[in-house]
Amino acid sequence: MAETSFKSGFVSIVGKPNVGKSSLMNKLMGENLSIITAKAQTTRHRIMGILNGDDYQLVYSDTPGILEPKYSLHEAMMTYVKVSLQDADAILLVVALEDKFEPELFERFLRMQTPIFLVINKIDRAKGSQVLDKGTYWKECIPNIQEILPVSAKTGENVDQLLPKLLALMPEHPPFFPKDEYTDRTERFFASEIIREKIFLNYEQEIPYSTEVSIQSFKEADDIIRISATIYVERDSQKGIIIGKGASLIKKVGIEARQDMEVFFNKKVFLETHVKVADNWRKQAFKLKQFGYLE
Structure with a gap:
C-alpha cells in the first residue's frame, strides 16, 4: 500500500x-x-x-x-x-x-x-x-x-x-514543527499580547501606540499561573493616563486581561501590573532590541 x-x-x-x-x-x-x-x-x-x-x-x-x-x-x-x-x-x-x-x-x-x-x-x-x-x-x-x-x-x-x-499549492515536505504545536510563540508572549489588546481597547489617541508590555515573571503551578507584567510608556504624562484616577483604569485593564488569560491558558491566573517610562522607546534601536523587535 x-x-x-x-x-x-x-x-x-x-x-x-x-x-x-x-x-x-x-x-x-x-x-x-x-x-x-x-x-x-x-x-x-x-x-x-x-x-x-x-x-x-x-x-x-x-x-x-x-x-x-x-x-x-x-x-x-x-x-x-x-x-x-x-x-x-x-x-x-x-x-x-x-x-x-x-x-x-x-x-x-x-x-x-x-x-x-x-x-x-x-x-x-x-x-x-x-x-x-x-x-x-x-x-x-x-x-x-x-x-x-x-x-x-x-x-x-x-x-x-x-x-x-x-x-493544492503546498509542496510535499515533512512538517516544519512538531505536530502537537500550534504556534511558534511562548505563553509569556501571549500574556503580553492580551494585556496590550486591553490597552488598545481602553485608551484613545496615541496612548496604545506608545505602550509596550513586558512580562517580568511567569510562574506556573498546578492550580494557578502567577504573572508580573510591566507596561512601558514613552513619557511621564502617559504614565498617569495609563494608571487613571485612583488607579481605576489600570485595574480595569488588569481585570479584563486576567479574565482572558484564564480562558486562553485554561487555568486560574494571578496578574500584577506595573507602569514605567521608557523614553521614546519606539525610536531607539537598543530599546526595540530589549523588547524583542530586533535581533
Whole structure:
C-alpha cells in the first residue's frame, strides 16, 4: 500500500492595517492567537499559527499591516512582513472593500513569483456589485493574482474555501514543527499580547501606540499561573493616563486581561501590573532590541 504524501508549507497573510488579517488568521486556525481591535497597527510582530492535519501542516503568518515606516518600530515591523513574504509558499493578500492600490505599498506584489490569493474581506458589509467590482479593479492593478476570494472573517463566510486551495499549492515536505504545536510563540508572549489588546481597547489617541508590555515573571503551578507584567510608556504624562484616577483604569485593564488569560491558558491566573517610562522607546534601536523587535 502506497504511503500517503505529506504536504507542508508557509502561508503569509499580509495587507494594510485594519483589514482584518488577524481575524482571518484566527478563523483559519480556530484559535484566538492574534489580538484584535478596531484600531490600526494592533499587530506588531509576526505570529505563526501552525495548522496540523493528518497529511499536512500549514504554517500561517499573521504580519503587521503594510505601511510607510515613520520610525524605528515601524521599520522593525516591516522587516517581519518582508521575511514572511520571502518564506511563503503562498500569499493571502487581504484587502477591505474600501482599499485602493497604493504603489508604494503594493507594487512589490507585481514582481512576485509566489502564488497570490487576493482575499476581499468584510463582504458582510458589501452592497450590490461591490465585491465583483473590487475583484475586477484589483486584478487590473495586480495582474499576477492567482485567484480572488471574497470572505468575511467576522462571520466566517467562505473562509473554509481557503484551506483546500492552499493545500493544492503546498509542496510535499515533512512538517516544519512538531505536530502537537500550534504556534511558534511562548505563553509569556501571549500574556503580553492580551494585556496590550486591553490597552488598545481602553485608551484613545496615541496612548496604545506608545505602550509596550513586558512580562517580568511567569510562574506556573498546578492550580494557578502567577504573572508580573510591566507596561512601558514613552513619557511621564502617559504614565498617569495609563494608571487613571485612583488607579481605576489600570485595574480595569488588569481585570479584563486576567479574565482572558484564564480562558486562553485554561487555568486560574494571578496578574500584577506595573507602569514605567521608557523614553521614546519606539525610536531607539537598543530599546526595540530589549523588547524583542530586533535581533
